[in-house]
Amino acid sequence: MTGVDRGPTRSSSVVAVAAAIVAFLLSGPYDWVALAASGLGVALVAVGVLTGRHAPVTAGSAGLVVGVLAGAVANTPPLFVLGGAVAAVVAWDAGGTAIDLGNQLGRGAGTTRLELVHVGSTALVGVVTAVGSLALYRTGLGRASMAVPMLLVVAALCIAVALTVGSE
Amino acid sequence: MNRSGLLAVAGVLAFGLGLATLAVPGLVALGAEGAVLVVVGLLALVQIVRVGRARYRGQIRRAGTADAELSADVESPGADLGAVLDEFDPDGYRYAQGGRRRSQLRRVAVEALTRSDDCSETEARERIATGIWTDDPVAAAFLAEDGGDDLPLLSQLGSRLRSRLRSRLTTESAYQRRIRRTTDAIAAVTGLPPGPATADSAAGFRSRSRLASIGQRLTGDVETGEPPSAWDDTDQSRRRSTGHWRGVSAVALVGITVGVLAEQATALLVGVVGISYAAYARSTTPPSPTLSVERTLSPETPSPGESVTVTVSVTNDGDRTLPDLRLVDGVPPALSVVDGSPRLGTALRAGETVSYEYAVEARRGSHAFDPVHVVARNLAGTAERERTVSPAEATPIQCVPPLEPVETAVPVRRQPTGLTGRAKTDIGGEGAEFFATRPYRPGDPLHRIDWNRRAKSGDLATLELREERSVTVVLVVDASDGAAVGPEPREATAIDRSVDGARQAFTALLDDGNRVGVAALADGDCWIPPGAGEVHRTRVRELLATDPAFAPGRRPPSPSFYAWFSRLRRRLPGDAQVVLFSPLCSDDAVLAATRLEAHGYPVTVVSPDPTSRQTTGNRLAAVVRRFRMADLRSGGVPVVDWGWDDPLAVALARSTRRWSR
Numbered sequence: 001m002t003g004v005d006r007g008p009t010r011s012s013s014v015v016a017v018a019a020a021i022v023a024f025l026l027s028g029p030y031d032w033v034a035l036a037a038s039g040l041g042v043a044l045v046a047v048g049v050l051t052g053r054h055a056p057v058t059a060g061s062a063g064l065v066v067g068v069l070a071g072a073v074a075n076t077p078p079l080f081v082l083g084g085a086v087a088a089v090v091a092w093d094a095g096g097t098a099i100d101l102g103n104q105l106g107r108g109a110g111t112t113r114l115e116l117v118h119v120g121s122t123a124l125v126g127v128v129t130a131v132g133s134l135a136l137y138r139t140g141l142g143r144a145s146m147a148v149p150m151l152l153v154v155a156a157l158c159i160a161v162a163l164t165v166g167s168e
Numbered sequence: 169m170n171r172s173g174l175l176a177v178a179g180v181l182a183f184g185l186g187l188a189t190l191a192v193p194g195l196v197a198l199g200a201e202g203a204v205l206v207v208v209g210l211l212a213l214v215q216i217v218r219v220g221r222a223r224y225r226g227q228i229r230r231a232g233t234a235d236a237e238l239s240a241d242v243e244s245p246g247a248d249l250g251a252v253l254d255e256f257d258p259d260g261y262r263y264a265q266g267g268r269r270r271s272q273l274r275r276v277a278v279e280a281l282t283r284s285d286d287c288s289e290t291e292a293r294e295r296i297a298t299g300i301w302t303d304d305p306v307a308a309a310f311l312a313e314d315g316g317d318d319l320p321l322l323s324q325l326g327s328r329l330r331s332r333l334r335s336r337l338t339t340e341s342a343y344q345r346r347i348r349r350t351t352d353a354i355a356a357v358t359g360l361p362p363g364p365a366t367a368d369s370a371a372g373f374r375s376r377s378r379l380a381s382i383g384q385r386l387t388g389d390v391e392t393g394e395p396p397s398a399w400d401d402t403d404q405s406r407r408r409s410t411g412h413w414r415g416v417s418a419v420a421l422v423g424i425t426v427g428v429l430a431e432q433a434t435a436l437l438v439g440v441v442g443i444s445y446a447a448y449a450r451s452t453t454p455p456s457p458t459l460s461v462e463r464t465l466s467p468e469t470p471s472p473g474e475s476v477t478v479t480v481s482v483t484n485d486g487d488r489t490l491p492d493l494r495l496v497d498g499v500p501p502a503l504s505v506v507d508g509s510p511r512l513g514t515a516l517r518a519g520e521t522v523s524y525e526y527a528v529e530a531r532r533g534s535h536a537f538d539p540v541h542v543v544a545r546n547l548a549g550t551a552e553r554e555r556t557v558s559p560a561e562a563t564p565i566q567c568v569p570p571l572e573p574v575e576t577a578v579p580v581r582r583q584p585t586g587l588t589g590r591a592k593t594d595i596g597g598e599g600a601e602f603f604a605t606r607p608y609r610p611g612d613p614l615h616r617i618d619w620n621r622r623a624k625s626g627d628l629a630t631l632e633l634r635e636e637r638s639v640t641v642v643l644v645v646d647a648s649d650g651a652a653v654g655p656e657p658r659e660a661t662a663i664d665r666s667v668d669g670a671r672q673a674f675t676a677l678l679d680d681g682n683r684v685g686v687a688a689l690a691d692g693d694c695w696i697p698p699g700a701g702e703v704h705r706t707r708v709r710e711l712l713a714t715d716p717a718f719a720p721g722r723r724p725p726s727p728s729f730y731a732w733f734s735r736l737r738r739r740l741p742g743d744a745q746v747v748l749f750s751p752l753c754s755d756d757a758v759l760a761a762t763r764l765e766a767h768g769y770p771v772t773v774v775s776p777d778p779t780s781r782q783t784t785g786n787r788l789a790a791v792v793r794r795f796r797m798a799d800l801r802s803g804g805v806p807v808v809d810w811g812w813d814d815p816l817a818v819a820l821a822r823s824t825r826r827w828s829r
Contacts, residue, residue: 004237009513054228058415065419065438069426072435081434085441089419096412097549100230101513103392104494104543108237110524111513117491121547122448129444133437136187151186154208155443158179 005107006052012098012115013049016057016091020045023064023087026080027071034074038067041088049095052102061092078137086126093122176450183443212425219418228411231543231554233496234395237505239531240721242654242661245753245779246789249347253788255755273350274311277301280357280791283798307353310346348784355787358794396498396541396556405456405555412549413449420446454551457493457544458486461559463537469566470530475506476565480540481523484516491515492545498538498556500565502721503528504658528565532667534714535565535721568713571705573679574672576817579806579824580639580682581745581770603634640683640698640744643670644736647690647717649726650754655780655812660720662751665776667718669749669816673774674708684708687736689750689760690717691727695739729756733763745770751778752796752807753789761805773800774808774819 024038044060068076068084076084097118101111246252256275257268274296281292281301295301299308393408420442427436462481470476480497484490497510508526516522539556546552605618608628618629645666654661670686677684678700685698686708694717696708712718740746746764750757752775761771775797779790797807810819 004235062418065422069423069435069438072438073426073430073432076434078434078437082437082441085419085423085438089416089441089445092416093413093549096228100228100410100412100549101494104231104233105496105511105513106509108509109511109513110509113515114492114494114513117515118547118549121491125444125448126441129441133440136440137433137437151182151189155179155181155183155186158175158182 006103007107008049008052008095008098008102009105009107009111009115010098011112012094012101012119015115015119016049016095016098017042017046019087019091019094020060020064023068023084023091026084026087027064027068027076030071030076030080031074034067034070034076036067037063037070038084041067041091045091045095049098052099054096054099057092057095057099061088061095064088064091078134082130082134086123086130090119090122090126094119209425209429212421216418216421216425219415219421228414229391229408230393230410231406231408231494231541231552232392232395233494233511233541233543234397236496236499236510236538239504239658240501242652242657242659244655244657244782244786244789245653245751245793246783246785246787249783249785249788252785252792255792269347270310273347273354276788276791277311277350277354277357279795280354283795284358301357302353304349304353306346307350310350344784351784351788351791355791358791360787360790360794361781393554395496396539396554405553407454407551407553409551410545410549413445416442416449417446418442449548449550453546454553455488455490455544455546456486456553457484457490457542457555459483459542459557460485461540461557462561463497463559463563465563465565468563469568472530472532472567472569474530475527476530477525477527478510479523479525480510480512481521482512482516482540483521484518487518489515489517490544491547492549494543494545496541497526498540499528500535500537500721502531502533502719503535503565530565530567531720532567532569532664532713533718533720535567536562537564566714568710569671571671571675571709573675574669574816574820576821577680577824578673578676578747579772579808579820580641580677580747581772581806601634602631604632605629606632638680638682640685640741641677642685642687642698642740642744642746643674644687644689644746644748644760645670645718646748646750646757646760647688647694647724648754648756649724650756651689651751652723653751653753653778655778662753662776662778663718663724664720665778665810665812666749666751666774667712669774669776669810671709671712672816673747673749674712675705678705685744686711687739688715688717689727689732689748689756691725692717693735694718695736697739698741698744727756729759733760737767740764740769746772748773749776750774751776752793752800753778755796758796758800761800762803765803765805771805772808773797773805774810774816776810777812 020038020042024042028035028038041060041063044056044063046060048054048057048060065085065088068081068088071084072081094115097115101115105111250269253269253272253276256272256279277296278289278292281287281295282289285292287295292301296311299312302308393406399406420439423435423437423439423442425439427433427439460483462483464479464481466477466479467474468476478497478499480495482493482495493512493514493516495512495514499505499510506527506529508524510526512522512524514522537559539558541554542557543552543554605621606629608617608630612630616631616633618631621627621629645663647663647666651662651666654664674684674686681700683698683700686694686696688694692715694711694715696704696711717724746761746769748757748761748764748771750761750773752758752773757773761773765771775793777793779793780786781790797809800807806823808819808823810816
């Protein structure tokens with residue numbers, strides 16, 4: 001034996017790339033910018049899980065989010081926007097998990113159950129959010145006054161600052 | 169409540185108010201929407217930049233795990249060229265870096281010339297100063313007194329230009345190249361075969377690895393913790409927040425900002441997804457796993473080379489599910505995994521047990537397992553806790569190889585005791601081999617009379633046969649830190665070889681009716697007095713297999729030589745002789761041999777050769793080992809040079825043939 005193969009674990013890598021492709025398919029067809037950004041995103045996520053580095057995975061997922069947003073601005077149906085956003089986050093999470101798990105346990109170890117639980121719970125959070133916000137959207141967020149999104153921005157800001165302060 | 173808590177509460181309030189406004193339009197009315205929009209947008213932008221920077225700068229942190237699968241690393245002799253050269257400090261005072269190495273190499277060259285060409289020290293210095301000691305112009309110029317400065321200016325310039333060019337093309341600097349060529353020239357003087365002609369990367373000096381620092385920079389976005397073997401206290405548990413979800417709030421911010429600015433409600437949905445993941449990631453309490461581990465081995469006492477199946481069962485004794493559990497079993501450092509993996513990633517419900525297995529290849533020794541390294545993360549993967557868990561019952565792998573004699577006579581020095589045995593003496597008497605003739609004395613047995621001579625000359629003469637008596641031998645195995653070296657990384661060390669040799673020699677000597685004892689040149693107290701019989705044989709077999717002094721897979725502590733030596737001298741019987749197994753990679757072994765010889769114990773050295781020809785440092789270490797062998801031989805101590813790939817019998821046969829010539 002020459003060494004421990006600490007490459008990213010296979011199943012999570014496959015999930016990451018598959019999720020990235022889903023995000024690409026859901027947002028790409030609606031806009032040129034979306035096509036370019038999410039295409040680049042898929043490529044970067046793939047590079048990241050092949051080389052075992054976090055930075056390309058993060059950058060690629062950011063590209064996917066940009067693609068989804070560009071698609072949203074170009075009037076992609078809300079279901080696709082939600083699906084794309086969740087898929088982008090799942091790609092990021094699965095890619096990072098594959099890299100960390102690969103580094104700690106390597107490819108030779110049996111890790112399927114752990115990966116299933118982790119990716120499954122991330123996907124579940126995404127699906128619940130998507131269903132909830134789709135319901136919200138149908139009730140008429142699209143026609144509400146600007147005060148609502150404004151308040152949501154403030155809410156997001158506060159929570160984001162709280163998170164960055166809290167995790168330091 | 170701290171700042172982050174307040175902010176979170178404010179965020180939740182704003183979120184609720186937003187939802188309420190959605191349900192009851194007109195609950196909150198905003199005036200001057202454009203200005204507020206810009207202000208909030210700017211704030212959001214600032215925060216996005218902050219989050220992005222935190223993700224970029226703030227590292228992802230995770231527990232590091234050891235390379236449990238691999239057997240421990242083995243250093244090759246002379247891996248640190250500087251350390252080998254430092255033994256040759258001529259006067260002890262410090263030169264500038266370049267000058268010091270050069271004068272040390274000069275010293276090595278003098279030692280080599282005085283030993284192999286039989287010239288005096290002044291002669292050797294003279295030859296080095298004038299550069300006639302070697303055919304290699306680079307080496308000759310490097311060690312010459314003036315450093316080759318009397319070359320004509322033009323050719324000097326040319327050679328400088330050439331060396332510049334060359335160092336640009338290869339990783340080796342001109343200075344390293346000169347050291348390599350000089351070392352090879354010295355090795356040629358001592359009669360060592362030349363090493364590979366190619367330049368080795370960074371002539372073997374430590375702390376110059378540019379490659380390692382580049383690698384570190386490439387993986388710089390991750391901070392990997394130390395494996396348990398590097399912890400101060402393995403009982404303590406460690407927790408860290410991993411930063412796995414750091415930056416997800418940027419999705420929320422970007423989504424909502426784009427949605428507001430583009431007045432596009434669907435983009436807001438992306439923001440909602442971001443918020444929900446940010447909340448999911450907010451849980452940062454690591455789980456506190458209470459686990460019990462059980463480890464079973466089959467077989468528990470394997471023979472060397474046999475594969476041992478290790479089954480590890482882990483039970484979650486806590487009352488909570490562990491969603492993310494990563495385990496690395498503490499494989500004994502000397503053993504390597506041949507099948508499966510000692511690692512497992514799983515989720516465990518309360519009370520559930522999971523087991524997995526892998527196989528290791530057995531090697532000589534008693535191998536205790538290290539505790540299992542456990543890394544548990546929470547469901548979101550944002551926090552992890554590390555700890556070690558040991559099974560209640562620790563069973564080591566016991567591998568005691570059988571004793572097999574070497575197929576040739578072990579060279580013992582001529583030294584009689586009163587007991588009959590098979591070691592040849594210089595005394596005529598009863599035996600099997602012709603020794604001498606002497607005039608007949610009345611009472612000599614008839615069958616010993618030389619009848620041929622009687623028939624020829626009429627004299628009566630008696631044949632004397634070489635008497636064979638038993639000897640008392642103590643086998644001393646060098647198990648000091650200097651002997652824990654070997655030519656191949658992660659393979660056997662010279663200590664392993666020496667123990668193998670001692671085992672074979674012990675069996676052969678004992679079978680021949682000698683009294684044999686065993687000792688180790690080591691920090692610990694490892695000693696069995698000379699003896700004979702089956703009980704003694706079993707005791708020595710156990711000791712040679714499992715004594716901590718010979719434990720493979722770790723670097724032994726360096727023994728304090730004088731305390732060790734006086735202890736050995738007190739124990740050695742007066743009529744004992746010593747066979748020392750040592751790679752001769754440190755001066756301690758040489759000192760031991762010469763001092764024992766001086767105190768009247770005949771010493772034979774059997775030296776497994778752990779040197780390699782890979783780097784300049786390796787070759788220099790081989791040269792220095794040659795010096796030690798030459799010094800021992802000139803002091804009257806026979807040395808058996810045991811090639812790494814040869815069986816002991818071959819090495820012994822070769823040496824005894826040379827001695828008898």
